[in-house]
Amino acid sequence: MKVLITGGTGLIGEYLGKKLQIKGYEVAILSRKKNTDTAFQAYRWDAYGNSMENEAIETSDYIVHLAGANLADKRWTDERKKEIIDSRVKTAGLLFETAKKTGKKLKAFISASGSSYYGMVTSDKIFNEDDPPGNDFMGETCIKWEHSANRFRQLGARVVVLRQGAVFSTRGGALPKMNLPVRLGVAAPVGSGKQYMPWIHIDDICRIYIRAIEDDQMEGPYNAASPEHATNKDIMKTLARVQDKPFWAPNAPSAAMKLAFGEMAQVLLKGSRISAEKLISAGYEFRFPELEGALANLMKKSGD
Numbered sequence: 001m002k003v004l005i006t007g008g009t010g011l012i013g014e015y016l017g018k019k020l021q022i023k024g025y026e027v028a029i030l031s032r033k034k035n036t037d038t039a040f041q042a043y044r045w046d047a048y049g050n051s052m053e054n055e056a057i058e059t060s061d062y063i064v065h066l067a068g069a070n071l072a073d074k075r076w077t078d079e080r081k082k083e084i085i086d087s088r089v090k091t092a093g094l095l096f097e098t099a100k101k102t103g104k105k106l107k108a109f110i111s112a113s114g115s116s117y118y119g120m121v122t123s124d125k126i127f128n129e130d131d132p133p134g135n136d137f138m139g140e141t142c143i144k145w146e147h148s149a150n151r152f153r154q155l156g157a158r159v160v161v162l163r164q165g166a167v168f169s170t171r172g173g174a175l176p177k178m179n180l181p182v183r184l185g186v187a188a189p190v191g192s193g194k195q196y197m198p199w200i201h202i203d204d205i206c207r208i209y210i211r212a213i214e215d216d217q218m219e220g221p222y223n224a225a226s227p228e229h230a231t232n233k234d235i236m237k238t239l240a241r242v243q244d245k246p247f248w249a250p251n252a253p254s255a256a257m258k259l260a261f262g263e264m265a266q267v268l269l270k271g272s273r274i275s276a277e278k279l280i281s282a283g284y285e286f287r288f289p290e291l292e293g294a295l296a297n298l299m300k301k302s303g304d
């Protein structure tokens with residue numbers, strides 16, 4: 001069986017591809033780059049120029065759609081916001097048109113989405129998959145992203161969408177940035193520190209993608225975040241504790257975060273809990289359900 005991973009040079013794609021290879025899958029990636037330093041068969045595409053190597057789809061059984069401009073790389077100007085949406089939606093559109101044109105019957109199309117589907121709000125609500133999307137930029141982005149994935153049902157493919165929390169890995173994403181003040185001995189919460197941050201260990205998110213590939217019963221949206229809920233303060237404190245570092249500095253003020261990051265600061269300053277019940281009911285068992293165990297594993301032992 002062959003899995004095509006879009007954005008396969010990224011944090012999740014690299015780890016997932018290796019795990020799939022170990023399980024005996026053939027893995028290919030779609031990348032914008034001419035020369036990719038990758039262990040996988042690499043095809044090129046340019047969704048803005050509407051071009052891709054058709055063979056990438058013709059020879060694949062599953063597509064995992066991870067491509068997308070990084071949310072935290074640049075300030076959210078109008079131009080960047082357009083890129084954040086287009087890099088997820090136009091790319092899925094090109095995959096859809098190519099699969100349609102070539103008559104390819106995929107077994108499943110599995111797409112990333114975000115826990116920010118429910119909006120960047122801090123509340124006591126625990127969101128589940130039936131709750132409506134948030135009325136803000138990230139809500140709008142996730143709706144368009146998921147809609148572009150759902151179109152694959154028209155081609156007879158099973159569609160799974162994973163509304164991921166922050167993926168914790170030492171190789172990239174939010175964790176190394178959050179850990180910088182901890183390493184410097186000035187660990188502190190961001191803003192009030194009371195905002196929740198749905199999170200998931202890199203190993204769990206990749207095991208969930210594999211489950212979505214293999215389990216024909218999985219269909220539609222799933223929240224993909226660990227069942228133990230944590231606030232920003234919980235995470236910063238636990239990060240400090242597992243590394244025997246102090247936790248004492250004053251909170252990083254919200255106003256300074258907004259000045260430094262603009263609208264993107266919402267991602268750091270706001271957040272609610274999301275429920276992992278649907279995934280657990282589908283039979284998924286988390287390897288790292290608790291924050292302390294997940295962070296201890298990442299910070300002390302592995303280079304994941």
Ligand SMILES: NC(=O)c1ccc[n+]([C@@H]2O[C@H](COP(=O)([O-])OP(=O)(O)OC[C@H]3O[C@@H](n4cnc5c(N)ncnc54)[C@H](OP(=O)(O)O)[C@@H]3O)[C@@H](O)[C@H]2O)c1
Binds near residue numbers: 011031068172
């Ligand atoms: N990591 C997290 O904490 C997290 C949480 C929730 C949701 N997600 C979502 O899950 C997906 C994968 O996450 P990740 O952390 O692996 O992302 P990542 O490390 O930023 O990698 C994403 C990949 O997408 C491709 N890409 C970047 N900009 C692009 C653009 N403008 N147009 C087309 N392709 C572009 C790149 O591949 P090439 O350069 O090879 O083309 C890149 O390697 C993303 O869509 C992300 O938003 C991630």
